[in-house]
Amino acid sequence: MLAMFLLSYGGFTALCLSMARHHDDLLGRKPSLRRRRGLKLAGWGLLGLSLWSAVAGKGWGAGLVDWCAVLMASALALVFLLPYRPRLALALAAMGLLASPAAVWGLN
Template identity: 70%
Template sequence: MLLALLLCYGGFTALCLSMDRHHAELLGRKPSTRRRQLMTLAGWLLLALSLWAAVAATGWGLGLVEWCAVLMLSALLLVLLLPYRPRLALSLAGVSLLVSPVALFAQY
């Protein structure tokens, strides 16, 4: 479940960075069209990988329920951090993507 949480948070942050307002707030400039498309694709890919991680860990029955819980938790964390600590939100996304291979090996 930790792997799914890390991937969900990274995915939601990538989707957040694909928006002009959040990208400018976090990185200081507006994203190009190509960067916006890449961030959108990366965000959806990370969310799909998080679904795979949740289902692979506990099966379809419980995996989907855990994935929904992880989706809500990671979105809530991002929504609470963005207005008050935007740099921390961005840093946590980077750390979550760096730690996710470790969580993958720990799962198996």
């Protein structure tokens, strides 16, 4: 469950950074077209990896239910962190992506 959360939070953060407004707020500059496309691809890829983690761990039935719950929780965490602590939201995504391989391999 931790791996799903970390991957989906990182994916939502990447999708958030692919928008010019949020990219400018968090990083202080507008993203180039190439960077926006890369962030969108990374975001959707991380969400796909979180789905894979859910299905591999619990099967299609329970895995999809858990995945939907984790998607809502990670999106809610990001939505609450962005207005009040935007740098913390970015740092948590980076730390989560560094920790997600350990969580995927069952060290959670």
